[in-house]
Amino acid sequence: MNSTTQTLNAITPLRVGATIGKVKTLLRWEALLIMIGAIIVYAKLSGHWGMFALLFLVPDLSMLGYLINRSVGAAVYNVGHSYVSPGVLALFGLALASPPLYSFTLIWVAHIGFDRMLGFGLKYASGFGDTHLGFKEQLS
Template structure:
């Protein structure tokens, strides 16, 4: 299995775990994962300025660091049932964010390189993408 394939499978697992966590821990809020899905792609607005700024903006949002930090906030602020609003909001946001990043990477949209939107750490995207091996 190639490294690219392994990273895409790993990202699919992250997306599935995020959905399972949202449904298990926040059953009345699972829909936020779908409703907020495109919200994270607003980070692409940096491409209006330049490919380098666009890549920096996109990469700042499309990392697992922020969903991980929100998950820590959700855990630290959790109390006996029912969980407080801060814990629920942080947990739902963490699941939605991790789901988005996982799906993006599963589809081959990795972290961007300053050369252009279709240059990622997972290889090229779009029409010039190399066939998966």
């Protein structure tokens, strides 16, 4: 094995699609800032904290897709945990000038940021622990 191959092996993720090292750390810090930002904006909009607490874990209901199978579970979970979904809700909120939709969007974004900060990423169909932020065997 030559030195180039050894270098590539040292920096290649253990599994394709896994984020590791400083990039993974950066993504988790980014998620923390997104969560904090969403909470600050929610507070600035005078959001009701009881509603925040009540709805914060609602996106986790998307895990129920795993009752069908891993492929459906991953797809449903990813819809509930991608920033695209609350982004669409925010656009509806803007189009309808609806403060409740702004609040729901911010709670949803805060939830996603919280999950990503903890290392829970978008899922692959290979298993619940297989995410864009790492795989079961490398969740640290």
